[in-house]
Amino acid sequence: MINNFKWCCALLIGVFAGGGHAFAILPIQNWQTSTGARVYFVESHQLPMLDVSIDFAAGSGRDTPAQSGLANLTRHMLSLGADGLSEDEIAEKLADVGAELGGHIDQDRAGVTLRTLSSARERDQALDIMSRMVQKPEFPEKVLDREKTRLVAMLKEAATKPESIAEHVFYSLLYGSHPYALRTSGEVDSLEPLKREDLVQFYRAYYNANNAVVAIIGDVSRETAQEIAEKLTAKLPEAAAPPALPQVTLPLQAQNREIPHPATQSHILLGYPGMKRDDPDYFALYVGNYILGGGGFSSRFVEQVRQKRGLAYSVYSYFMPLKEQGPFQIGLQTKKEQADEALKVVRETLRDFIAKGPTEQELKAAKQNLVGGFPLRIDSNRKILAYLAVIGFYRLSLTYLDDFVPRVEKVTVAQIKSAFQRRVNPDDMVTIIVGASGAS
């Protein structure tokens, strides 16, 4: 096969165990910049490209109810004017070199990703823009007003969509006064009063080197990666490390909400506070959830709700691990007339799983998938970049990926049963039905 680039030096040094699974050792290089930002780098010259991300502890968990949406708006505005460049100049300079800019935010993290060709002209121009955005954002007033108007319009539209309504109510019931209750996008009433000065203050407080994590993978040397990381973080504002987020309190009773909606389907969400990123029950809950509702057609929810009864196209459960306890969520959509039946099946399936745990056979099948499928988790630069950012932000072990397979293999039926019994109380769950069968 002819190819115009070289396939040299394998990125993944494969270690193939006799048992049929394979895992890869990912050589992660780790250091701190002169300002204290933590850097995670994987050198890979197989493709002439480079992926870079920078994350800050500046997620919506830093918002207050009165200023809900501030974290997202601050991150969103980074690319809309910086260091003397207008929003159009930023977009054009990136497009001129074919670079892709991305942004992301959740409850814990806010950040920027960049994908560029690794050739010097393209790389230097793209990284120059990224570093100016991150370190010299201007938050121009006119742009801010326009973007607030657009976000408010989106929120008003979201208020008509059953899936958005369900998600919004779910988080507010599950988290009450904890900041995880606040949605990233904010509220109509909290966005409108936000001023440029609010964004500047938020930026100064949270976009600091001491809570920044830079992840880099691609076709650059260690030396170049060091220069890139320096350039991205040398001029970040200085501030004290952000305070820890409050702990999540567990609900004391069940909370049920039925919300009328004219849609043909009911959108059903159930949940309970789940796990932390560094949770001691992480692997027991993760592997257990694969069996319960994370493993698609291998999961109990799909088997009971879809395969046996044809009640839904999509039914799932997941744990979203965060700094504090992220949600454990079960979700499905089904036509209104059968919402009660579907909900009953879901509740019974969950209770049975918590009471009895998985079978040995189910656990074996889950491990076969998670262990055998491990190479698929790190088969592209994009996937590896995401792991580097998570490992860095949550200060996981540099051997997190190497440890993944053995830690999955160690999980027992008893551990899963115990973890679910201790961690998910089916009597105190939040249940949301948008478009309830009785309501109109």
Add this chain to the structure above:
Amino acid sequence: MIAISRFPARPSFALIFIWVSLLPYPACAAGSEYTLSNGLKVIVKEDHRAPVVVSMVWYKVGSMDEVNGTTGVAHVLEHMMFKGTKMVPSGEFSKIIAQAGGRDNAFTSKDYTAFFQQLHKSKLPLALKLEADRMHNLNFSKDGFAKEIKVVMEERRWRTDDKPQALVYEQLLATTFEAHPYRRPVIGWMNDLENMRADDAAQWYRTWYAPNNATLVVVGDVKPNEVFNLAQRYFGAIKPKVLPIRKPQEEPQQTGIRRVTVKAPAKLPYLMMSYHAAVLRDAERDWEPYALEILAGVLDGNESARLNRSLVRETQIASSTGVNYDSNERGPGLFYLEGVPSEGKTVADLETAIRGELQKIINDGVTNEELNRVKAQVIANEVFARDSVMAQAHQIGGWEMSGLSYKTLDILVDKLKAVNADQVQAVAKRYFNDDNLTIAVLDPQPLDNKKPLKEPEGLRND
């Protein structure tokens, strides 16, 4: 599990390699190909970055091959392909792949139906064995069908009926095309799903699922000859079928602007426009589709491209805009434009503004700066796509299904780079005219002003 014991996870490779040298194949940068004597085309692209493989079987049959009364059957059959053969009981296919550490799924479009598995490279024989089995041994029960058709109806409710913008898209297509089957939704009309019988799906399978209507695409840490031999081993004995003649069903020339309105519970209005446009039929000689691809980039290729810059950022008529054009289709092409008006603006304001932007290109053309910007993105995207084995397999399958070769990928970047400003202006002039235009708008209705519907009205194809 019983089924897994019938599928040894690690078959001996020694047996497979015996006649490697018997299979010559042409190779090019995009991949290597070999066609079995039963007509199954096999395309392999090597990517040795990770010990993984993606295996896809693409059938050249999609919703455009359906007839009225059984719309949606191509997609229903995609679901039924997981409902059992003599060897693999209903529901076991995905479990077997999962226990091999794999992920699997399938997708149906207007042009094709495709099934894929992502696995460790050592599990490729398992995936091929399972795909070969269901290519000719599918044997689902009436009961299995009865449950799955309910799932598909839920999918339609979820995907379309409760999503106002999806309803607008559905109506846009139904209005843009009068004769061509692209007028029908891939998911099918609800009433056709309600009245579909197990035998409709079985008949579809008997008609279209054959090696001579399929292409196997494998991308990953494999050698072409290994894959060709595995394909021969597992698919070689499957008999070809005489496929039905495909009628062209050409859309008659549109002779004036068409408009349609969709009322649905929502807050913001929404506008979609479609212009009939050329697609690639001869990748070497055609130039218009390449110019249309570049034109789409000039209008919407980045945040400062014309529509976003002018309508969202400057005049603030729109809160969002978008453009879509695909030069790679089995059927006729469309150039789509869409947008959500800002609060206080109407869909009419937005339509005027979008058409004003199109008129500017017709009158004044595009700048070299814009052209070069789009080309820079084309060049970079070609590299970026190589980061994903899935993306590479998708590209190969997509080009094969439209009847163009995957080898188009070898010339695509050069063809796009060769487009000049005059050509971009020329295709804008030629295709952006009123007689060629269909407009669909969402007329938002208050949520509490509508009784719950068992099924939406106005969706039937009659």
